[in-house]
Amino acid sequence: MKSMIVGGAAVHLLLGTLHHGWEDFRTERPLYVSGTVTEVRWGNPHPEVRLRVAAPVRLPSGLARRSIPPELEELGGRDVLRRAQPFDGRDAEVVLVLAPVERLTAWGMPDEVEEGERLEAVGYVHREHADEIRPELLVRQDGRAIRQRSVPLPEGPPPAAASSGSATEPAEAGPATGSGNAGSGPLPWLVGGALLVGGATVVAVRAGRKGGNGR
Structure with a gap:
């Protein structure tokens, strides 16, 4: 058993x-979103944070020049910030799918996100679920910028x-894979x-x- x-x-x-x-996720189109946390589910495989979007979303001045973790810089995070566009989805709330808890702790975020906290994120909308976003950069209310990615983005x-x-x-x-069976x-x-x-x-x-x- x-x-x-x-x-x-x-x-x-x-x-x-x-x-x-x-x-x-639509990694070819990075988006910026901000809002207030309304619900938190903390655990593996990924913590999920529901965010009430502060519409209309506008890009903050100097987003591309913000300080980001060096590891994310090496993975092209700076270019992602330059290409980011404001979130234009119709949903009043979105779900941020964060990195696993162990990685968040290792990357300088040992504490959980709290309801009522204001967050900023740069990330990507799910290809099938328009209200689901996986960020590669999360900015906490206290100003901490926490990376959410440790691998190169798919091409x-x-x-x-x-x-x-x-x-x-x-x-x-994309390239063909397998023998063609369903x-x-x-x-x-x-x-x-x-x-x-x-x-x-x-x-x-x-x-x-x-x-x-x-x-």
Whole structure:
């Protein structure tokens, strides 16, 4: 039973990671958003903060010249600030999907975001959920600028996202992957791998018990 729980937790964590991968967001179009926190869900795989947007959103003066963490500077964060546009979504509230708790602590943010706090963020809207934003830079009410990214941004949308577009957009189709079957995407393979790991754990536990009984 314990092994089955571990296997299920692995699948849940895997699905959460896939859903919040950078390739699932419109990284080609960085946006600036600001507002007041109305709700906080703090935990893994990603803390989520609901933000009431201060509409209309306007770019603050000198955004591109703001001080940012050196690690984000090395990953092209300065260029992202230069290209950022004000959030123009219709939603009165958006959900900010932050980096995992362990990384936030390591990057200088050991404390949780609080309801009523004012936040600024530069990030990207989810390709399927217009009210979901994954920031690469979060600015707390006390002025702390916390990076949210540790890897280079993907060069383009994933093949699955591009395939939903019209036939007049071949440039975003991306390289072909797999054998062309409908189930050849990464999700079935990754979920199947997690289930195999859980099954192998069950077999190992049972074998250990049998060995112990024979002694």
